[in-house]
Amino acid sequence: MKIGILALQGAVREHRRILQRLGVETPDVLNPEDLDGIDGLILPGGESTAVGKLLVRYNLLEPIAELGRKGLPIFGTCTGLILLSKHINNSEQYRLGLMDTHVERNAFGRQLASFEADMPIPVLGDTPFHTIFIRAPYIDSIGGNVRVLLSYQDKILFAEQDNFLAAAFHPELTDDTRVHEYFLSKLSKQLI
Ligand code: GLN
Secondary structure, three states, X not given: OEEEXXXXXXXXXXXXXXXXXXXXXXXXXXXXHHHOOOOEEEEOOOOHHHHHHHXXXXXXXXXXXXXXXXXXXXXXXXXXXXXXXXXXXXXXXXXXXXXXXXXXXXXXXXXXXXXXXXXXXXXXXXXXXXXEEEOOOEEEEEOOOOEEEEEEOOEEEEEXXXXXXXXXXXXXXXXXXXXXXXXXXXXXXXHO
């Protein structure tokens, strides 16, 4: 199985480390040709305005959006969640616009710019997941068939819609592989 990792900027190595532990090949995606033959794609954290501009410059924005519309499983963390969203509050920045979500960027304010907490996430089983937030966005409203997987005080922090998965936190910064395994389970559904 091959999961491409968008490697324009951000936490690429950390995702690779977790996926390699799960026995997955992880080609870097830097050019449209790198999308050939991948079974899924990870959009890592970084800075979403910058990554959006780089996606345009490297001719990746439309090819990735097109593959997503055709059913390619895509998992976005943090910046990736922002790029997956159709609506970004008060921003015209570039995006893939694949999920029916409204996103608020840098939404936790200065005091809480970065924080960690153990959160119960029912789809991952009974043990809480150690969530790490870094200048995180959250989803403030959803449409379509978006399914909420974690919310806290009305802020949606983990959600899925069809072949898309989006997390406001950084599972790649933990040693817990459950979120990535959940993403891989979406792939096997796609292949049936
Ligand atoms: N605040 C960043 C943005 O708007 C996201 C931060 C992250 O990916 N850790 O893109």
